[in-house]
Amino acid sequence: MEYKNVLTTCIYCGCGCGLYLETLDGRITGVWPAKTHPISQGKLCIKGWNASGFVYHPDRLKTPLIRKDGELVEATWDETLSLIAERLGTIKAESGPNSIAFLSSAKCTNEENYLLQKLARAVIGTNNVDHCARL
Amino acid sequence: MIEEIRQAVAERLEELDGVVALRKSSKGVAPHLFQKEDDLSELEIAPRYPLMTVVSKLHKVFPDIRLGIVARGCDERAFVEMAKRNQIDPDRLSIIGFACTEEEAQECYCSEPYPQHLLVGTPPPPGPPNPLVAEYEARSLEKRRVFWKHQFLKCLKCYGCRNICPECFCEACAMEDAAWVEPGLLAPPFPMFHLIRAMHMASRCVACRQCELTCPAHIPLTVLYDLMRRDIETLLGYVPGADMAAPPPLSVTLDEAPLLVGASH
Numbered sequence: 001m002e003y004k005n006v007l008t009t010c011i012y013c014g015c016g017c018g019l020y021l022e023t024l025d026g027r028i029t030g031v032w033p034a035k036t037h038p039i040s041q042g043k044l045c046i047k048g049w050n051a052s053g054f055v056y057h058p059d060r061l062k063t064p065l066i067r068k069d070g071e072l073v074e075a076t077w078d079e080t081l082s083l084i085a086e087r088l089g090t091i092k093a094e095s096g097p098n099s100i101a102f103l104s105s106a107k108c109t110n111e112e113n114y115l116l117q118k119l120a121r122a123v124i125g126t127n128n129v130d131h132c133a134r135l
Numbered sequence: 136m137i138e139e140i141r142q143a144v145a146e147r148l149e150e151l152d153g154v155v156a157l158r159k160s161s162k163g164v165a166p167h168l169f170q171k172e173d174d175l176s177e178l179e180i181a182p183r184y185p186l187m188t189v190v191s192k193l194h195k196v197f198p199d200i201r202l203g204i205v206a207r208g209c210d211e212r213a214f215v216e217m218a219k220r221n222q223i224d225p226d227r228l229s230i231i232g233f234a235c236t237e238e239e240a241q242e243c244y245c246s247e248p249y250p251q252h253l254l255v256g257t258p259p260p261p262g263p264p265n266p267l268v269a270e271y272e273a274r275s276l277e278k279r280r281v282f283w284k285h286q287f288l289k290c291l292k293c294y295g296c297r298n299i300c301p302e303c304f305c306e307a308c309a310m311e312d313a314a315w316v317e318p319g320l321l322a323p324p325f326p327m328f329h330l331i332r333a334m335h336m337a338s339r340c341v342a343c344r345q346c347e348l349t350c351p352a353h354i355p356l357t358v359l360y361d362l363m364r365r366d367i368e369t370l371l372g373y374v375p376g377a378d379m380a381a382p383p384p385l386s387v388t389l390d391e392a393p394l395l396v397g398a399s400h
């Protein structure tokens with residue numbers, strides 16, 4: 001019998017609310033708001049309260065999928081990243097950098113979003129950077 | 136006081152499988168199950184979490200374990216009402232009770248800021264009644280409606296009040312049932328969303344204030360629940376959490392036989 005509460009940060013938006021993932025014998029059994037957290041002070045929105053919902057969900061994607069002959073097929077990260085790099089290179093060469101847009105995410109850290117816009121601007125050469133919350 | 140509590144927990148852990156309490160780490164304070172090998176200097180008593188919910192989860196998954204809980208008055212009241220509704224097994228729970236401070240009692244407007252199983256501390260004077268309740272009652276019926284309409288318009292429908300409440304444990308929740316609460320509306324339909332919960336808390340609410348503390352919209356939910364508690368006391372003579380032997384009035388059948396068992400003490 002091992003009961004634990006593990007502090008983490010909600011992954012659903014940029015607010016950074018603190019929450020505990022409650023685990024029983026290594027399996028997540030719920031969420032507690034973090035009352036001592038300076039940002040959220042023991043409060044959460046509906047997404048935070050359900051932040052663990054996807055963990056064991058049968059529809060959860062665990063590997064990248066590549067569409068091959070109209071079918072989504074599981075792929076490795078190496079294969080996927082190579083394909084993305086190759087396609088971005090081709091599209092840029094054929095249609096110019098402004099034919100490409102980058103969508104960042106509130107689920108990522110500031111630093112990750114910084115890196116994404118850097119990739120857009122410095123590597124591809126476009127200012128087409130937007131945010132998932134505006135989709 | 137906290138040293139006395141740690142000492143009492145250490146003693147009980149000689150016989151029990153674990154004690155539910157709060158644990159402080161560099162990252163904050165959270166509910167924890169202390170077991171024999173754990174460092175009891177990490178045991179904390181604030182801020183308040185509904186620890187009986189943790190006991191209930193553990194009792195249901197492990198039908199043989201014997202637990203302890205470091206409990207305030209409101210935790211003990213939650214224990215009583217949960218036992219009556221078969222959410223925990225009172226024979227497998229030992230209460231290490233401590234008194235709240237006078238400041239805490241005032242902050243919570245708590246009329247009984249200590250448990251009956253009081254082991255550590257002395258009972259502070261009860262807190263004053265919530266002044267918002269008197270303010271509310273001074274209003275006309277129409278103004279009361281406007282008050283709640285305004286308050287509930289702020290609701291984010293996070294379900295936090297339900298999730299954190301130690302007395303909210305139904306498997307199927309009417310607040311998620313489209314027949315009662317039309318889905319997709321924000322704020323949720325007035326007044327159904329909130330009044331369903333309030334009605335379901337009648338004879339259950341133990342005045343722990345967890346709902347109000349977790350509400351991101353700062354809705355003064357305990358005004359509603361204080362009044363509900365008062366009605367149940369004046370109309371049915373029942374004070375939730377006060378007496379393990381008293382059958383909950385809304386869980387008896389028409390011939391007055393208790394519908395639910397579990398009140399074995």
Ligand code: SF4
Nearest residue numbers: 300340341343344346
């Ligand atoms: S005060 Fe709120 S959280 Fe506590 S028992 Fe009553 S309704 Fe539930």
Ligand code: SF4
Nearest residue numbers: 290291293294296350
């Ligand atoms: S905690 Fe507050 S905001 Fe969330 S559902 Fe309850 S009343 Fe609404």
